[in-house]
Amino acid sequence: QCLPPSSQPCHGVWQIPDYVPVRNMTEPVVTLEGHSKRVGILTWHPTARNVLLSAGGDNLVILWNVGTGEMLLRLDEVHTDLIYNACWNRNGSLLVTTCKDKHVRVIDPRKQQVVAEKSKPHQGARPVRAIFMADGKIFTTGFSRMSERQLALWDLKSFEEPIALQEMDTSNGVLLPFYDPDSSIVYLCGKGDSSIRYFEITDEPPYVHYLSTYSSKEPQRGMGFMPKRGLDVSKCEIARFFKLHERKCEPIAMTVPRKSDLFQDDLYPDTPGPEPALEADEWLSGKDAEPVLISLRDGYVPAKNRELKVCGGAPGGRRWGTPETTPPPPRVPALSSSCPCHAPLGCPGHCRPGSGGSLSRGSARRGWWLLGKCT
Template identity: 50%
Template sequence: MTLAGPFCFGPQFPLVEYEDDNVHPGAGDRQWKNQEEDPGCEPTLLRALLQDVLASTIPQLQVPERLREGGQPGALLRRYPHHQECARQPLLCCQCPLPGHCHRERGRWLLPGHPPRADSAHTVPTTWLASLCFHTCSCYTHWAPRDHGQCPPILLFQHPGFHQDTGPGSFRTKKRFETGRIEPNYPKVCGHQGNVLDIKWNPFIDNIIASCSEDTSVRIWEIPEGGLKRNMTEALLELHGHSRRVGLVEWHPTTNNILFSAGYDYKVLIWNLDVGEPVKMIDCHSDVILCMSFNTDGSLLTTTCKDKKLRVIEPRSGRVLQEANCKNHRVNRVVFLGNMKRLLTTGVSRWNTRQIALWDQEDLSMPLIEEEIDGLSGLLFPFYDADTHMLYLAGKGDGNIRYYEISTEKPFLSYLMEFRSPAPQKGLGVMPKHGLDVSACEVFRFYKLVTLKGLIEPISMIVPRRSDSYQEDIYPMTPGTEPALTPDEWLGGINRDPVLMSLKEGYKKSSKMVFKAPIKEKKSVVVNGIDLLENVPPRTENELLRMFFRQQDEIRRLKEELAQKDIRIRQLQLELKNLRNSPKNC
């Protein structure tokens, strides 16, 4: 493995990037040319090594040629060498320093990229990272404990434009502290028969994730604590109810095992995972649903739609409480602003300039304010921090992140500063509050997907403080990981605020929450001991890929079993030889 650099993203913090592009297929002619110019490099040896790598990574199966072009560069994770080395903490959340901004009205300093203190006693928690379908540029992260034996992995959805070796309908998990290139044969979740369009972690159970796909299904997966050891093709629960592909999934913010899904059939289904069936259907949209967002207690749902309308809906009855026909502001994304009874939308104006608008959730006749951002074409995605009342705006294809402060009085929206980076982002993941490093005064953390170099890069928003004590003004009580309601209580009409937790003592994993999938009868047609529905010949490329992954798992399992039996045979041979040579037998 070679290291390129150091090169500077800022005046003080050089970054080191792993570059393995010159030793795997898919690297351009530029890398080979540079090696030929180097007198200490043997291109022929590298090409021979490349052939060995291909022979070892692609199983000798009868696989179509189009499916064997899998030697593309894997994801690279940057690490920052100006911190102390730690095997459990190679990814340090910092970025290039920019001039800080002092918002004197609140006495708050916000400096993006301020590095955590090296002498800090607070350990940075590990995360599950779910970087979603990159053409939607939406992602979410979930936090899990820092214990060395239970460090959870990064989860990365493999879009064809980012990794071509995964194939449609799959995503991967990887431990966060394992930096470097992801190998082509790394285990993956590949149960869907179409492209995965959205994935979301369960906010109350660390290792449960929901995914939706073009195959019209929603599936619930359980990722093992130690990460995947082999390809996962069977989901805990398969949910079928949409007639067209499913583009969005959202967990209820206060109720356990309540999941919302929105499909291209213009319907929103509410699933009770305790029974594995849809219990409600919202059928008030006339076009494709673009975004869904809940208020704090989950009693209201707001949606944006391709019909240019913004709706506030009572989810249990499906009744539309407020509706805005946006003529001057074509909405794309929407987010509830905590308990302020405000909505913020991003979209474009009639002159095709990117725009944000602030709304009163009880009166959508006119927006409170409209503000134009710029004339770029990428979608704007809002991220809101209810604890600090900070709004972050990140655009698809942009290299910058703008942030504002939201208030209940005019002017409502105050521009603070802008984080700049030369690398455009394809997607962004967000760390939940209970996963931040409070000893470093970290108030927000992004995971930025840079597809040009295949990187997942952490970006921290830090409020510099001189004191090492816990800063209660920037870390108020925040929603925790315990549900406030059961599915039956919520469906019965009860609303309850989320259960709050303090970040002072750090995160403690709840051992009470366990996902139990409902038992469903499996329909099958058995003839001569063969399940015909289970062994249907593959008809499409996606089904062929799924069968290919299953064959890979079977071959790997048989090889392991064969190796164990070989060891056992050698042991028995040695025991037999010792018995023959023993004095009693002479």
């Protein structure tokens, strides 16, 4: 499914087929209406089927069941200003948000309560971003009083002071964190930057360890992050970004070179798969469950083609039925693509690896070495 933000106070859900469509897709499967201003944040629940979070310029957080098109929860008295970002914890029981009012809030959405709150985690006036770590800690990026970019790690048991705080540089771009819980690595990408910095998060002081920086010549206008099951395990690829330029989108792979061709168990522990652990009604009633894990030993291959059947109307949009299996239409050959250097894929010597570095402390014992390269 694809959910692009809309300039209208509603947003749509599209079903993207496995084959190459022969005509433009203009009608969403479901239209969700509830916001009064532009929707800027959309994020799926990590374990419950069809539960989607949306946040807009109206300072509202709304939880939807996109399988029925209905609104599950509406958090309208929590935020006093524009919401910058929202992130679920690993099992989807809590939510962390950052806001223009300079507060970081940890919210229990089902109780509609703020369970922890920190005012001014970073002293600067620029936007703050926050994400949950796998162990429940919170990682934030922001600016100091002197407009230096900062990163910090927080423990909810003692939310008054960060357990780790680092200053980086004086660039103006807001740092967007992307987190891989399998390798405990956080990648930091700033809009307007031409680099990606990455850090390992550990349980021992100083907790946040700088690893290395991938650098390129052109600044990024935006960045996307591939789910772990979409990576090429045969090439020891542990992360893939999609860097948005003015007129193109460049894939950037982060790899860990290994001499052996065998599957690398330490690089690819079992990772969350596409199957939900709970139904939306179960989660709403108070149940929690860890993500359903899958092995990437043979690479991720979808078990079958699943298509959602539209079956009648519902408030706020059309209703989805239960998934049914249908044979896919004949595949249309994809157009050939090329590297950012405009040479054919696989061209030797054109696209050089970016800068890499040996990982510190725990990772150094595993002998990891990350390289950035276009694929």
